[in-house]
Amino acid sequence: MRTLLAVVAVLSGLVAAAAERPALSELGRRVPMRILVDKVMQPTRGWTTEAWMVQEAARAGFNVFSPRRGAEDLAAVRQVTAWCREAGIYHQPWMRGAEGVPADPALSAGRRVVWANGLEQPIWSPNSEELWQWLAGYVLPYAEISAQDDTLMGVFLDFENYWPGRPGNLYELSYDDVILKAFAADRALELPALALDQRQAWLTEKGLHDAFRDFQIAHWRRKCRELREAVDRINPQFVFNIYPAPGTMFMLEACYPEWATAKAPLILSDPWTYGRSGRYVSHDVALKNNQRIIERGLATARERGINHIYLGGIDPVVKGADPEFSGKNALLVGGMTGGYWIFYEGPVYDRDHPEYFRWFQWANERLAAGDLAAAWAPRETEDPWGFPKIRVQGQPLPRTAPRDYPECFLRGSNALLVSGHGGRAVEVVLEVRRIGRGESPVRWSCRDTDWAVVAEGEIPAGSTGRVAFTPPADGIYILAMEAGGSAYAVKSANAALGIYADPAAHFIHGVPRLYFQVPAGLGEVSVAAQGGGGIETAKVTLYDAAGAVAASGECTAEQQRLTVKAPVPDGAAGVWALTVERAATGVLEDNSIAPGAGLPKVLSWFADEVFAVEAGR
Numbered sequence: 001m002r003t004l005l006a007v008v009a010v011l012s013g014l015v016a017a018a019a020e021r022p023a024l025s026e027l028g029r030r031v032p033m034r035i036l037v038d039k040v041m042q043p044t045r046g047w048t049t050e051a052w053m054v055q056e057a058a059r060a061g062f063n064v065f066s067p068r069r070g071a072e073d074l075a076a077v078r079q080v081t082a083w084c085r086e087a088g089i090y091h092q093p094w095m096r097g098a099e100g101v102p103a104d105p106a107l108s109a110g111r112r113v114v115w116a117n118g119l120e121q122p123i124w125s126p127n128s129e130e131l132w133q134w135l136a137g138y139v140l141p142y143a144e145i146s147a148q149d150d151t152l153m154g155v156f157l158d159f160e161n162y163w164p165g166r167p168g169n170l171y172e173l174s175y176d177d178v179i180l181k182a183f184a185a186d187r188a189l190e191l192p193a194l195a196l197d198q199r200q201a202w203l204t205e206k207g208l209h210d211a212f213r214d215f216q217i218a219h220w221r222r223k224c225r226e227l228r229e230a231v232d233r234i235n236p237q238f239v240f241n242i243y244p245a246p247g248t249m250f251m252l253e254a255c256y257p258e259w260a261t262a263k264a265p266l267i268l269s270d271p272w273t274y275g276r277s278g279r280y281v282s283h284d285v286a287l288k289n290n291q292r293i294i295e296r297g298l299a300t301a302r303e304r305g306i307n308h309i310y311l312g313g314i315d316p317v318v319k320g321a322d323p324e325f326s327g328k329n330a331l332l333v334g335g336m337t338g339g340y341w342i343f344y345e346g347p348v349y350d351r352d353h354p355e356y357f358r359w360f361q362w363a364n365e366r367l368a369a370g371d372l373a374a375a376w377a378p379r380e381t382e383d384p385w386g387f388p389k390i391r392v393q394g395q396p397l398p399r400t401a402p403r404d405y406p407e408c409f410l411r412g413s414n415a416l417l418v419s420g421h422g423g424r425a426v427e428v429v430l431e432v433r434r435i436g437r438g439e440s441p442v443r444w445s446c447r448d449t450d451w452a453v454v455a456e457g458e459i460p461a462g463s464t465g466r467v468a469f470t471p472p473a474d475g476i477y478i479l480a481m482e483a484g485g486s487a488y489a490v491k492s493a494n495a496a497l498g499i500y501a502d503p504a505a506h507f508i509h510g511v512p513r514l515y516f517q518v519p520a521g522l523g524e525v526s527v528a529a530q531g532g533g534g535i536e537t538a539k540v541t542l543y544d545a546a547g548a549v550a551a552s553g554e555c556t557a558e559q560q561r562l563t564v565k566a567p568v569p570d571g572a573a574g575v576w577a578l579t580v581e582r583a584a585t586g587v588l589e590d591n592s593i594a595p596g597a598g599l600p601k602v603l604s605w606f607a608d609e610v611f612a613v614e615a616g617r
Contacts, residue, residue: 020088021063021088021089021090022063024090024150024153024237027063027064027090027153027339028265028267028309028311028338028339029309029338031063031368032334032335032338032339032340032367032368033063033064033267033309033311033338033339033340033341034061034062034063034064034334034339034340034341034364034367035062035063035064035065035066035092035156035241035269035311035339035340035341035342036057036060036062036064036065036066036341036342036344037066037067037068037094037156037341037342037343037344038053038057038065038066038067038068038344039068039343039344039345040344040345040346040347040348040349040353041053041056041057041349041353042067042068042069042070043349044349044350047068047069047070048069048070048076049067049070049076049079049080049083051083051086053065053067054080054083054084054086054087054089055083055087056357057087057089058087058088058089059361060357060360060361060364061360061361061363061364061365061367061368062089062360062364063089063090064089064090064091064092064153064341065080065084065087065089065090065091065092066091066092066093066094066156067080067093067094068094070093071093071094071095071138072095072138074141074145077091077093077141077142077145077152078145080093081145081149081151081152082149082151084151084152085149085151089151090150090151090152090153091151091152091153092152092153092154092155092156092241093138093142093152093155093156094156094158095138095155095156095157095158096157096158096159096160096162097135097157097158097159097170097242098123098124098131098159098161098162098163098170098171099123099124099130099131099134099135100122100123100124100163101122101123101124101130108122108124108128108130109177110176110177110178111124111125111127111128111130111176111177111178112124112125112176113125113126113170113171113174113176114174114175114176114196114199115165115167115168115172115174115175115534115535116172116173116175116200117167117197117200117535117586117587118175118195118196118197118198118199119165119167119196119534119535119557120196121161121163121164121165121166122163122164123163123170125174125176125178125179126170126171126174126220126223126250127174127176127178127179127182127216127219127220128176128178132223132226132227135227136227136230138155139155139227139231140230140231140234142154142155142238143230143231143234143235143238144234144235146234146235146237146238147234147235147238150235150237153237153238153239154238154239154240154241154264154267155238155239155240155241156241156243156269157240157241157242157243158243159171159242159243159244159247159248159250159251160243160244160271164558165534165535165557165558166533166534167533167534167535167557168248168534169244169248170248170250171220171248171249171250172248172249172250173212173213173216173249174216175196175199175200179212179215179216179219180194180199182215182219183208183211183212183215183216186215187208187211189208217249217253217254220250220253220254221253221254221257221258223254224254224255224258224259225258227259228258228259228261232261236261236263236264237263237264238264239264239265239266239267240255240259240264240266240267241266241267241268241269242255242259242266242267242268242269243269243270243271243313244269244270244271244272245268245269245270245271245297245301245310245311246268246270246297246300246301247268247300252300252304256304256306256308257304257306260306260307260308261307262307264307265307265308265309266306266307266308266309267308267309267311267338268297268301268308268309268310268311269311269313269341270293270294270297270310270311270312270313270333270337271313271315271343272293272297272313273290273293273294273312273313273314273329273333274313274314274315274318274321274343275314275315275316275318275319275320275321275325275326275329276289276318276319276320276321276325276385277289277290277293277482277484278412278413278482278483278484279319279412279413279482280413280415280445280480280481280482281320281413281482283325283328283379283383283385284376285443285482286320286325286329287328287329287332287375287376289484290312290329290332290333291332291333291336294310294312294333294336294337295336297310298310298336298337309337309338309339310337310338311333311334311337311338311339311340311341312329312330312332312333312334312336312337312339312340312341313333313340313341313342313343314326314329314330314333314340314341314342314343315342315343315344315345315346316342316344316345316346316347316356317343317345317346318346319385320385321346322381322383322384322385323352323355323356323358323359323381324359324379324380324381324383325383325385326356326359326360327356327358327359327360327362327363328359328363328374328375328376328377329375330342330359330360330363330364330367331362331363331366331367331372331374331375332372332375332376334363334367335367335372335375339367342360392417392449392476392478394476394611394612395474395476396419396420396421396474396475396476396496397419397496397609397611398419398496399419399494399495399496399609400421400424400494400495401494402427402492402493402494403492403493403494403606404491404492405489405490405491405492405493405497405605406512406605407489407512408489408490408507408511408512408514408605409433409487409488409489409507409508409509410481410483410487410488410489410499410505410506410507410508411435411483411485411486411487411488411506411507411508411590412482412483412484412485412506413481413482413483413506414481414499414500414505414506415478415479415480415481415499415500416428416478416479416481416490416497416498416499416500417476417477417478417479417497417498417499417500417602417611418446418476418477418478418479418495418496418497419476419495419496419497420471420473420474420475420476420477420495421471421474421495422471422472422473422474423470423471423472424470424471425468425469425470425494426467426468426469426470426471426477426493426494426495427466427467427468427493427494428466428467428468428479428490428492428493428495428497429464429465429466429467429490429491429492429493430442430459430464430465430466430467430488430489430490430491431463431464431488431489431491432459432460432461432462432463432464432465432483432486432487432488433461433462433486433487433488433489434461434462434486435485435486435487435508436485438461438484438485438486439461439486440461440483440484440485440486441458441459441460441461441483441484441486442458442459442465442481442482442483442486442488443456443457443458443481443482443483444456444457444458444459444467444479444480444481444482445479445480445481446467446469446477446478446479446480447477447478447480448472448475448477448478449475449476449477449478451478454469454471454472454477455467455468455469459488461486464491467479476611478500479497487508490605496604496606496609496611497604497605497609498602498603498604498609498610498611499514499602499603499604500601500602501593501594501595501601501602501603502594502601503594504528504530504592504593504594505592505593505594505603506590506591506592507580507590507591507592507593508589508590508591509588509589510579510580510581510582510588511578511579511580511591511593512579512605513543513577513578513579514577514578514579514593514603514604514605515575515576515577515603515604515605515606515607515610516575516576516577516578516595516599516600516602516603516604516610517573517574517575517599517600517610517611517612518545518568518572518573518574518575518576518599519573519598519599519600519612520571520572520573521571522568522571522598522599523567523568523571524565524566524567524568525542525550525565525566525567525568525576525596525599526563526564526565526566526595526596526597526599527540527542527563527564527578527593527594527595527596527599528561528562528563528593528594528596529553529555529561529562529563529564529580529591529592529593529594530555530560530561530562530591530592531555531560531583531586531590531591532589532590532591533560533590534557535557535586535587536586536587536588536589536590536591537554537555537556537557537560537582537583537585537586537587537588538554538555538580538581538582538583538588538591539552539553539554539555539580539581539582539583539584540552540553540554540562540564540578540579540580540593541564541578541579541581542564542566542576542577542578543576543577543578543579544566544568544569544574544576545572545574545575545576547577550566550576551564551565551566552564554583554584554585555583555586555591556583556585556586557585557586563596565596575607575610577607578593578603580593600612
């Protein structure tokens with residue numbers, strides 16, 4: 001009898017939940033959309049979905065469930081749809097917006113993605129028929145299921161680039177044979193034999209590139225329109241959810257105008273608010289940064305004038321996304337938009353998942369109640385992120401006179417070590433450059449070795465400003481800097497500075513000679529380097545204590561990471577140096593450097609101001 005009553009209670013609860021489910025037209029409008037893309041519960045059952053996973057998501061206040069795996073199994077898709085209906089929530093199958101080509105290159109010749117620099121990736125071009133046949137092969141059956149049961153409300157399409165090289169997300173213009181030949185035929189052009197890396201240059205040289213761009217976008221729009229029309233013949237309320245928003249050229253120029261309709265808004269899932277926006281960003285500042293990111297994304301979407309629902313994104317796997325921050329971040333971005341979505345990865349189900357779900361339930365309850373101010377409430381739990389404290393042992397270098405610095409642009413999150421002398425004002429002049437259309441300022445915070453704040457401030461993008469503070473005592477101080485996407489360079493300083501490089505120092509463009517101390521007895525110097533991804537590569541050269549080249553190496557598009565090593569003659573102590581230059585292939589933009597084992601994690605601009613200190617986290 002007890003078992004029967006329990007079953008009745010469960011079924012009654014499910015029926016009540018289903019009855020309370022908001023209409024699809026209200027989701028993301030009157031009712032904030034709350035999507036869980038699950039990568040935490042599925043692994044406990046061999047990457048399959050079971051009913052309890054859907055029920056647990058619903059109890060936590062999520063109203064859309066999207067299993068990370070299983071979209072290719074239509075029987076599983078129908079079953080998850082049924083479980084979602086019973087739990088009173090909606091279902092979006094998750095699938096990638098790109099498909100890999102067969103292993104045999106001959107089977108995809110001329111129809112693979114080709115980037116402007118000539119890099120060819122093993123995925124079907126957006127200009128190939130194969131991509132659109134593959135997409136339709138899943139999207140149309142989903143639409144048929146949704147026509148019978150609108151619990152399956154639409155499809156979650158992931159346009160992130162997961163394939164080798166990955167110059168950017170998908171898709172930008174492709175210079176493949178399919179579209180080049182079609183363009184040449186349309187314009188009655190004589191198309192010469194062109195290597196992959198010559199195609200963009202040839203089109204530009206002939207004054208044809210803008211026309212080629214328009215021609216390709218028109219092709220994308222036609223293919224998107226055909227898919228939307230095929231879906232509408234089945235179920236015109238079926239929605240497309242696309243990521244990463246605001247979007248790539250393909251998303252903005254083709255998906256936006258063709259997949260958004262009066263009956264089916266285009267859902268735009270933003271990933272740029274996953275966690276904290278830098279290594280040294282505090283909880284409150286990170287929330288403010290994410291607020292600005294959402295404002296920019298919303299502005300981009302609204303400028304397009306389409307029927308859309310914008311969603312902020314959360315991902316617990318990223319650094320700094322602890323449970324409480326993730327919950328308050330979800331409430332913040334969900335309150336600014338039509339809701340939020342979680343790429344739920346990182347937590348382990350039987351370890352930290354319960355705490356994450358406790359905070360997500362907290363966010364969902366407050367979002368439903370309209371209590372958006374709770375996102376800014378003081379922390380209830382200790383911040384496990386806080387600041388990744390830098391501990392330094394050593395004496396400050398003596399200089400207190402101004403000195404000009406060679407040009408060396410850092411980017412994003414970095415920290416400088418500053419030699420401070422009690423009562424003597426320190427002044428560091430920084431130039432802050434915009435990168436692209438970014439407007440991120442440099443936010444700086446000076447801290448002592450106990451990590452207490454000495455001073456803090458901000459320098460706007462596109463300006464030159466001053467970091468100024470007066471050390472209360474002799475010592476080495478830490479200048480933590482966050483710049484978002486902007487770049488910044490020290491122009492001058494009246495104190496000796498060093499670039500802290502643990503886990504790495506982050507630069508953009510070339511790096512002049514930076515010096516570091518090699519301690520006595522070290523048999524080998526090693527420096528790890530990494531390009532910025534895709535076509536962003538770098539050449540790293542090591543110079544020994546006599547200034548001679550000791551070793552060099554280059555990142556490539558295929559191998560972004562490398563370690564450059566050189567033996568130390570007789571294990572002698574000395575000051576070595578490194579440079580970063582353009583590699584034989586690719587472009588020199590973002591790059592990072594990390595001194596290897598046994599080396600101080602500090603790089604100095606001048607050979608006579610090398611920090612021989614112990615520094616770590």
